Amino acid sequence: MTSKRFLVRRAAAVVSAGAVAVVLAACGGGDSTGGHDGHGAAAASASPSATASAQSPAAQGQHNAADAAFAKGMIPHHRQAVEMADLAPSRARSAEVKKLAEDIRKAQDPEIRTLSGWLASWGEQVPAVGAMDHSAHGMSGMMTAEQMDRLKNASGAAFDTAFMELMVEHHEGAVAMAKTEQAQGAFPGAKAMADAIVTSQSAEIAQMKKLLGKS
Numbered sequence: 001m002t003s004k005r006f007l008v009r010r011a012a013a014v015v016s017a018g019a020v021a022v023v024l025a026a027c028g029g030g031d032s033t034g035g036h037d038g039h040g041a042a043a044a045s046a047s048p049s050a051t052a053s054a055q056s057p058a059a060q061g062q063h064n065a066a067d068a069a070f071a072k073g074m075i076p077h078h079r080q081a082v083e084m085a086d087l088a089p090s091r092a093r094s095a096e097v098k099k100l101a102e103d104i105r106k107a108q109d110p111e112i113r114t115l116s117g118w119l120a121s122w123g124e125q126v127p128a129v130g131a132m133d134h135s136a137h138g139m140s141g142m143m144t145a146e147q148m149d150r151l152k153n154a155s156g157a158a159f160d161t162a163f164m165e166l167m168v169e170h171h172e173g174a175v176a177m178a179k180t181e182q183a184q185g186a187f188p189g190a191k192a193m194a195d196a197i198v199t200s201q202s203a204e205i206a207q208m209k210k211l212l213g214k215s
Contacts, residue, residue, distance in 0.1 A: 063187035068124050070181040070190055071115040074197075075127050077177065078108040078115075080142060081170055084163065087152060091159040096211060100204065101163070107200060111193060118190065141173015164208040171201040171208075 081104055088101030116126045143151075143166055154162050174197055181194035 063118075063122055063190070064185065066181060066184035067187040067190045068119065068122060070177065070185060070194065071119050072124070072127055073177055074174070075112055075115050075119075077140075077142065077170075077174055078112045079129065080148075081108050081167070081174075082112070083148075084143070084151060084167060084170070087159070088163060091155045092163065093156045094160045094211075097160045097163060100167075100207065104167070104204070111197075114189075114193070118187070140176050141170045143170065161212065164212050168205050168208050168212075171205045175201050175205075 085101035085105040085108075088098050092098045092101065119126045147166060151159070151162050151166060178194035178197040178201075181190055182198070185191050185194065
């Protein structure tokens, strides 16, 4: 009887030892993939997609030369519009002109940051502040240095009139640039921004012409 109990205990011990060996082998397999809890392989296989998802949408999307040209041109164009709008609070008389200038600044400041981000993600150079002066006649609707000086030196009703007349011209240039992007661009984000520019700035052109009595 004693011998029988001994054999049963020995068999149990062998089974326990085998189970421990299986567990140890499983843990060893987890270590070989780089993770102590067995998730190393999954993490390694997931890392490329995780890296891709962390990249900016612009880097993942398809873009072409027209998209890059749109961004590089619209950044200094928007900067000048913001510069013009920044003059209104201290110079404009009309509340409507002040509100219009504030709307322009609020819309175009974020777009400058977005455009700059796209260019950076595409490996393109972002135009430096001041890189394009006001006499850049190749940029549609850009004001000359003389026009900007006249605007800075005006105040009251004279400023209101000059601001709207110059901004109509400036907006018309932006709309033309945006329509080129609509026709030739490939990057969805840039094309969507172009759509928004055409819609919003065309409405502002109509508003300013009405205030100028030119509707």
